[in-house]
Each structure stands twice: as structure tokens, then as C-alpha cells.
Amino acid sequence: MTAPELEGPVSMTDIVESGEPSAPAVRRARPVRLAGVCALVGAIVAVAVLLVAGWRAMPVNRYEVLVFLDAEATAEQRETIRVALNDLPYKQNARPRTKAESRAEVKKLYAAAGDSLPETASPESVAESLMVRTSGRAFDCSPLAAVTGLPGVANLLVNEYRKGRHLSSIAC
Amino acid sequence: MIDLADSPEPEAPSPPRPHRLVLVAGLSLMAGAGAAVAVLLFTGWRPTPIHQYEVTVVLKVETTVEQRNEISVALENIVPGDGVRLVTREETFEQLRTAWESRNRDLPDSVTPATMREQLKISTSGRSLDCGSLDVLQDDTRVDDLLVSRVNGDNGQKAWIVC
Numbered sequence: 001m002t003a004p005e006l007e008g009p010v011s012m013t014d015i016v017e018s019g020e021p022s023a024p025a026v027r028r029a030r031p032v033r034l035a036g037v038c039a040l041v042g043a044i045v046a047v048a049v050l051l052v053a054g055w056r057a058m059p060v061n062r063y064e065v066l067v068f069l070d071a072e073a074t075a076e077q078r079e080t081i082r083v084a085l086n087d088l089p090y091k092q093n094a095r096p097r098t099k100a101e102s103r104a105e106v107k108k109l110y111a112a113a114g115d116s117l118p119e120t121a122s123p124e125s126v127a128e129s130l131m132v133r134t135s136g137r138a139f140d141c142s143p144l145a146a147v148t149g150l151p152g153v154a155n156l157l158v159n160e161y162r163k164g165r166h167l168s169s170i171a172c
Numbered sequence: 173m174i175d176l177a178d179s180p181e182p183e184a185p186s187p188p189r190p191h192r193l194v195l196v197a198g199l200s201l202m203a204g205a206g207a208a209v210a211v212l213l214f215t216g217w218r219p220t221p222i223h224q225y226e227v228t229v230v231l232k233v234e235t236t237v238e239q240r241n242e243i244s245v246a247l248e249n250i251v252p253g254d255g256v257r258l259v260t261r262e263e264t265f266e267q268l269r270t271a272w273e274s275r276n277r278d279l280p281d282s283v284t285p286a287t288m289r290e291q292l293k294i295s296t297s298g299r300s301l302d303c304g305s306l307d308v309l310q311d312d313t314r315v316d317d318l319l320v321s322r323v324n325g326d327n328g329q330k331a332w333i334v335c
Contacts, residue, residue: 034193035200042204050212056220056299137218141329157334168303169334 058137061162065090065134067147068102068127068155077152082130084147090134102126127154141172148172220299221325225333227251227301229292229309230317239314244292246312250305253296261288289316297325303335310335 065088067081078096085094097105103126139158148156158170229247231240244256265285272279301320310318320333 031193031196035196038197038200039204039207042201042206043208044204045201046205046208047212050209050217054219054222054299055212055217057216058218058220059216137216140327141324141331142327171332171334172329 059162060135060137061139061160061167062133062135063139064159064161065132065144066097066157066159067094067130067153068157069129070152070154071127073128073152077150081147081150081152084150085130085132087146088132088143090132092133094130094132097129097131099126099128102129139170141170144172222297222299223301223325224295224297224323225251225301226293226295226321227253227306228317228319228321229315230319231290231292232314232316233287233289235290235314240290240292243309243312243314247292247294247309250308251294251296252298253294255294257293259291259293261285261290264288264291301333303333306335 065085067085069078069081073081082094082096106126139160141158144156144158147153156172158172160167160170227247229243231243235243240258244258248256262285265283265288268283268288269279301322303320306318306320309315318335320335322331322333323329324331
């Protein structure tokens with residue numbers, strides 16, 4: 001018969017079913033079982049290859065780009081900075097944050113570090129800032145180079161959040 | 173005649189031919205691999221570069237050698253790197269002096285190596301750095317400052333990570 005020809009590709013199933021009579025039903029099940037085993041092997045190999053190639057779970061994070069302005073920044077400089085921020089490849093537009101908002105933020109940062117806000121940090125002494133939000137699996141600093149060098153920019157900080165939790169900040 | 177042509181019965185019981193089994197195996201392998209890749213992509217798997225990190229622990233001026241060694245051991249346990257490197261007060265002083273010199277200014281006399289802070293540095297590489305693991309050091313009263321720099325493994329960009 002043709003049975004011996006089968007032994008090569010389906011030797012495993014042959015071993016498993018060696019005790020059973022070679023009923024037509026069993027024979028029909030063999031390709032199905034083979035397909036299942038091969039699909040599983042394919043999946044495992046694919047995962048292994050990707051792992052070795054450096055693939056990892058990279059959740060989408062939310063990023064908050066903060067641009068702190070010089071206290072002496074002119075209205076013109078502010079406008080230039082705002083336009084430059086809006087030109088960045090982010091969906092949202094930059095939004096100015098008032099001194100009160102910035103102060104609240106600084107206060108929060110101090111509280112997180114276990115300190116209270118120094119007396120000298122009056123609402124006036126806290127720098128004004130612009131903020132733009134974006135999201136992604138990693139933050140690319142390179143587009144920010146267009147903003148960093150502009151006159152009137154004091155500092156730039158990127159806050160990284162995952163599921164609302166502050167992970168870290170990046171100073172590009 | 174019609175019966176023979178239409179019904180698959182006479183065909184089915186005969187065992188599948190080997191080349192058909194190979195085809196089934198090959199297609200299943202590819203389908204399994206494709207499905208696995210699709211699932212991973214969907215669940216957010218992406219190629220992740222390996223970054224270079226350097227963690228710097230700035231010690232308070234009054235830290236003793238014993239305390240420094242303790243923190244050094246703690247740092248080595250937290251960050252899997254190639255050993256902790258000590259930046260002495262003299263080295264820090266020298267760095268500061270050259271930095272001032274490059275701006276054509278002399279350091280005030282009150283600034284001496286003794287007023288400098290020692291630093292412990294450790295380098296490591298990885299796809300990410302868990303800021304939370306450094307909390308212990310950040311909360312340590314003998315630690316003045318904690319700095320983390322990252323060189324992006326993708327594009328070589330240097331950035332500071334504020335933990």
C-alpha cells in the first residue's frame with residue numbers, strides 16, 4: 001500500500017497512532033494535526049526570531065513638551081517660539097501655560113521630592129512656559145533642536161507619562 | 173457515473189500524498205508565524221534599541237569613605253553595569269577649574285578640592301532604565317544628587333533622564 005510513504009513527514013503522528021488501526025477517519029485527521037503542529041512551530045519560531053532581533057513590548061506613552069521662557073523674552077520671541085513649536089510634527093498645537101499653572105507644576109515637583117516650595121518662588125519668579133502634548137512609543141529629541149536654540153528659550157523638558165503615571169523626564 | 177464524480181468518498185480514505193503534506197506543513201508554518209507577528213504588533217511589540225546609560229550619584233560633601241563604599245555597593249546591586257567608578261574631589265575640582273578657565277575666569281579661592289562633592293558613576297546598557305529602582309538612592313540622605321544620562325542606541329542622541 002501507500003502507507004510507508006507517509007512515515008517521513010508524519011512520523012510523530014504515526015508513533016502516537018501506531019496502536020490504532022489505520023481507519024480512514026484517522027488518516028483524514030493527520031493533515032489537520034500536522035497543520036496545527038506546524039502553525040505552532042511557526043509561531044514559536046517567529047516570536048523567537050523577533051526577540052533575538054530586539055523586539056520588545058513598547059507601550060504608547062504620553063509626552064508633554066515644556067518650553068520654559070526667559071523672563072525677558074519679548075512678545076515677538078514668544079510668537080516665534082510658539083510658531084516653531086506648532087511646526088513640530090505633533091498633532092496638537094502649543095498652548096501657553098500661565099505663571100500660576102507653572103507654579104503649581106513646580107510645587108508638585110518639589111512635593112514629589114519631599115520638599116516644600118522655597119519662599120523665594122513667588123508666582124512672578126516662576127518662568128512662563130509653553131506646552132505641547134504628543135504620544136508615541138519613544139520620544140525623538142531631534143525635532144526639538146528647532147526650538148532649543150531660539151532666543152527667549154530658557155529651558156526645555158519632556159515629561160513622560162504611561163497610563164497617567166509620570167515615568168521620567170527627558171532633557172534633550 | 174454521476175455518483176463517482178460527485179462524491180468525495182472514494183478519494184478521502186486514501187492517504188494524502190507526501191507532497192501535499194509538505195505543502196500543508198509549509199503553509200501552516202507561515203500562517204502560524206504570520207499570526208504570531210500580527211499578534212505581537214497589535215500588542216505593541218516593536219524593535220527596541222539598546223541604549224547606553226550612565227548613572228551618576230553625587231554624594232554630599234560630608235560623606236565618609238565608609239558611607240561612600242556602602243552606597244557604591246548599593247549602586248552596583250541596583251544597576252547591572254561594569255563596576256562603579258569613583259570621581260574624586262580632586263577630579264571634580266579639576267573639571268570645574270577647566271570649565272571656568274575656558275570662560276577665562278579664575279576660581280574663587282574659597283573653592284578648593286575639599287569643598288567638592290565625590291561622585292560615583294556606573295555605566296550600563298539596556299532597552300530601558302527603571303527609574304523606580306533608583307528611588308532607594310534618591311531617598312538616601314547621604315546622596316545629594318542623582319543624574320542619569322542616556323545615549324540613544326538608535327541615533328546616538330544624548331539626553332538626560334530626570335528620574
